[in-house]
Amino acid sequence: MPWQRETFKKIKQIPREEHVLPGTSLCAGCGGLEALRLAAKVLGDDVVYVNAAGCFTMLAAYPFTPFKGSWLYTTMGSAPAGAQGVRDALDVLIAKGRLPQRDDLKVVVLGGDGSTYDMALSSTSGAIYRGLDFYYFCYDNEAYGNTGVQLSAATPYGARTTTSPCSLQHPAGTIQEKKDIFEIWRAHKPPYIATVAPRYPLDLAEKFARAATFTGPKLFLALSACPTGWLYDPGETPEVAKLAVETGLWPLKEAINGAVTHTYLPKRKPVEEYLKLQGRFRHLFEPTKQEEAIRHIQERVDAYWQRVTV
Numbered sequence: 001m002p003w004q005r006e007t008f009k010k011i012k013q014i015p016r017e018e019h020v021l022p023g024t025s026l027c028a029g030c031g032g033l034e035a036l037r038l039a040a041k042v043l044g045d046d047v048v049y050v051n052a053a054g055c056f057t058m059l060a061a062y063p064f065t066p067f068k069g070s071w072l073y074t075t076m077g078s079a080p081a082g083a084q085g086v087r088d089a090l091d092v093l094i095a096k097g098r099l100p101q102r103d104d105l106k107v108v109v110l111g112g113d114g115s116t117y118d119m120a121l122s123s124t125s126g127a128i129y130r131g132l133d134f135y136y137f138c139y140d141n142e143a144y145g146n147t148g149v150q151l152s153a154a155t156p157y158g159a160r161t162t163t164s165p166c167s168l169q170h171p172a173g174t175i176q177e178k179k180d181i182f183e184i185w186r187a188h189k190p191p192y193i194a195t196v197a198p199r200y201p202l203d204l205a206e207k208f209a210r211a212a213t214f215t216g217p218k219l220f221l222a223l224s225a226c227p228t229g230w231l232y233d234p235g236e237t238p239e240v241a242k243l244a245v246e247t248g249l250w251p252l253k254e255a256i257n258g259a260v261t262h263t264y265l266p267k268r269k270p271v272e273e274y275l276k277l278q279g280r281f282r283h284l285f286e287p288t289k290q291e292e293a294i295r296h297i298q299e300r301v302d303a304y305w306q307r308v309t310v
């Protein structure tokens with residue numbers, strides 16, 4: 001049966017109220033912030049954000065915060081462990097009657113891809129194994145953005161980063177393939193995993209509503225178009241973010257108790273349309289077009305969709 005939205009069917013059903021207020025020091029046009037803003041409309045204010053070091057560290061710079069809820073800062077590798085501590089504290093306080101049940105809070109990890117795919121992976125694995133009741137929101141800008149856009153395990157093949165420039169040895173830029181963190185999480189058998197993109201707000205909102213019905217670890221991988229690291233004009237974030245999905249490079253999907261459903265089937269424009277908008281891929285087009293590298297990216301996308309739609 002095709003995937004169906006049940007809670008959020010029309011755009012006007014998305015709450016108008018803002019829970020991440022404007023005026024942060026994140027870059028103009030940050031796609032990660034837009035994804036968080038939309039997610040928070042469903043999560044509400046009864047939340048503790050446990051934030052691994054990264055761009056989102058800049059959200060809450062004491063004494064200012066854009067959140068009406070709470071925020072805790074951790075090292076890059078330990079946000080899931082921090083989340084365990086917060087969850088345990090809440091549970092103990094509620095069990096002892098020192099906190100009424102109505103004051104319970106959702107525990108939400110905020111982590112960049114550097115934390116999610118690499119540094120926090122072992123503490124994440126432990127948290128999933130223990131069945132920690134938390135949301136993990138990864139804003140995936142495909143690089144270590146906050147420290148100057150270095151290569152991360154989420155950087156896609158062909159992208160240029162400051163530590164993987166295109167060179168005579170590697171004219172196509174990054175030659176590693178992006179780590180499949182969706183499948184790594186799925187192997188841990190959590191109840192809920194999803195990918196989201198802010199240009200598909202109904203899909204995103206529906207997934208957060210659906211995830212709320214599960215107790216245990218819940219992952220959200222949010223496509224986070226990043227003008228600063230991907231090298232395009234901030235005004236183009238909507239177009240870049242949309243093309244990531246429409247070319248098939250960023251599949252929108254969820255896995256409930258391990259069963260994967262694709263929540264949107266794009267008609268699949270050529271990947272070139274997405275790549276050519278971004279400076280991090282410019283070397284694939286100038287001074288000479290690198291047909292083989294572009295074909296490699298296209299073939300990988302084609303193979304993915306062939307595998308999941310037959």
Ligand SMILES: Cc1ncc(C[n+]2csc(CCOP(=O)(O)OP(=O)(O)O)c2C)c(N)n1
Pocket residue numbers: 053054055056075076077111112113114115116119141143144145146147152
């Ligand atoms: C163990 C460790 N190494 C390096 C750093 C320095 N550091 C702070 S933020 C950051 C980049 C984080 O990248 P990512 O998780 O992808 O988030 P983004 O910056 O893209 O938001 C780094 C390397 C750190 N805080 N801790």
Ligand code: SF4
Pocket residue numbers: 026027028029030031032033055141145146224225226227228229
């Ligand atoms: S570097 Fe990218 S991800 Fe980080 S705040 Fe700026 S736009 Fe957002």
